[in-house]
Amino acid sequence: MREIYIGVDVGSVSTNVVAIDRKVNVLFKTYIRTNGQPIDSVKEGVKQLKETLGDVEVLGVGTTGSGRQLAGAILGADVVKNEITAHATATIHFVPDVRTIFEIGGQDSKIIIIKDQMVVDFAMNTVCAAGTGSFLDHQAERLKIPIEQFGDLALSATRPVRIAGRCTVFAESDMIAKQQFGFSKAEIIRGLCDALVRNYLNNVGRGKNLEPPFVFQGGVAANKGIKAAFERELQSKVIVPEHFNVMGAIGSAILAKEYIEKTGNKTNFRGFDAADIEFSTSSFECKGCSNRCEVVKVSMEGKVIAMWGDRCGKWTNSL
Amino acid sequence: MKVSFPYMGSAIVYKKLFEFLEHEVIMPPKPTQRTMDLGVKYSPEFACIPLKMVMGTYLEAIEKGAKVLVTSGGHGPCRAGFYGDTHRNILKSLGYDDVELIIFDAPQDNWKAFFRNVQKIRNGVPWHKVINRMYTLYRFVQKLDELEKMVQKIRPYEVNKGQTTQVWNQIQEKFDKIKTRKELYRVYEECKQMLLSIPTRKVEEKDIIRVGIVGEIYVVMESSINFGIEEILGNLGVEVERSLYLFEWINDNLVPWILRPKRFKEIIKKGQRYIKILIGGHAVETVGHIIDFKERGFDGIVHLMPFACLPELVTQSLIPKISKEVDIPILSLPIDEQTGKANMLTRIEAFVDLLKNRKKGETKEVFIDNIQEHVQEERVVMV
Ligand code: SF4
16 A cells, blocks of 8 residues: 655645655645635545545645644644745755745745755745735736736747836736737736736845745746746746645645654544545634634534634633 | 723733722723724724724723823824824814823923823822832832743743643733732732742753844734734744833833933944934834844844834834844734734744754754855845
């Protein structure tokens, strides 16, 4: 029977599930839209994994992403880690000498700076530069170009057009204006890619020392136009790793592997039946003290299996 | 007089103050989402978050019956100096003509106005009593702060998760009931014992991570707006210390100049290495404390800034440089009405991972030939 480690990355836009073997070969990966239903998408991902790989022995499970706690509770994860550490772990595995990681997903974007295979600095978007992936989707739709062709079209442009990239709202109105000036779709898309990259580097990368090798990952890395814009702006090659859109999930699988190997523990994984179990979440405001914490409760077939959000530990410890 | 005040940090101290002056105290509720909603609704959009939260608090206190609101003013060129007047105008436009807002500006700016205000809130209590009770309050704040500092050193190592916070809540309740100085000292000893009897893990010095919290006073002091950052860090196994404690603030701002401890002046001097002139808020102190924390061997800094806070924006723009020169990782967290905790938690966790790695890494690096060059590049900044 094949022995695997499972990694799950639950973001607000997509849920990614991967399986790796002991040598970190990626045996399976899937990319599912979260659609506001993280429980369903995690179950769906694990079900697909089981269907594809058949009989396997799960040695460990790691989760990451904004839904990491929830996914961890559902699956019985061994490691629950933040996205920055998870992404860095995976990238360092595939590109050992990496110095700078650009990660742009549907909602979040990050820059991670690595030195000697250690995270020494990072930044995450706050308000601006959020939703780059979603914005690209929206623009593709508006220009009536399938998102898959977006990148190739950008590469075919010959003239540069400057689009105001201060924020996506301005970018959109500026694009409409440039369209009326008679620029071609290809040129506008290229301008848009340049603007998004400029904006991202200014906002997220402000004050950072960006050193090559550069690695670009996250859902948006599929877009060749953006990759080319990065290379123009940085005047350097930018690497897009093979598994660019599931690096967070791979990282959490690696972290689970390291943890299990180090401690020799047996995994907490609930088993593949988890996909058929009824889970539900609810939240309530605790009136126990003036903190009024918003406590999240996850139940499995009516039985509470996890709670978090309480500042005093009253609920977390009650299990 | 039915008196209330802005809720910030250990609000029982302000409550005690007005109790000692024999007022009927309307305790403002600890800020919640509702406070924020109210504040945001009735404040100018581009005001910073403390103004909005305090606005919300005032409205909630008035709902509970407050007729007089007492607050401290600001001085220097940042707009905090206009908070009081802005709040007053908003209250007026909402039709609360019967609510009085008393603003204590720095006494040295206008002694006359200051004493007029003192007369008003003194409430006819004889001066010798006022002085005696204020001294009790002074010690009250000191003892409470001492206990809080202990909490911050115990929490990361507690065996039963959440116990320290529970004890701290009990301590605050006990302090709330204190009436005299004698009682204060007794309760203090009792509380100290409560804290010392919390079971903790033993940690070696090399595994201890210390983080200093700096920034604008309201977001640093008030946990309801900063996501309870001290607890988050504590629960991640990190010792924390804030740049601001009420007792020190009183010493720095209210105690007559000659009696002030030297510490404050030193902090300002350190801050002036980067910000030479007064730009309001706590910008110079923020920088001074970053340097001070580093000198005292802290591993990292969390810098809290209200979104659109001018002085802290200046600090933030200096942070890459300071972080590099002083050699300490700094995480800047802007705070606004958005309450997305997931993003915040990710950053804090990753920051703690980074600090732990860095600590582990420091011993390894001895093998690198050109240490000097390496050390310079190793310096970290976070925005
Ligand atoms: S969960 Fe604990 S800290 Fe939160 S409101 Fe309830 S009693 Fe207070």
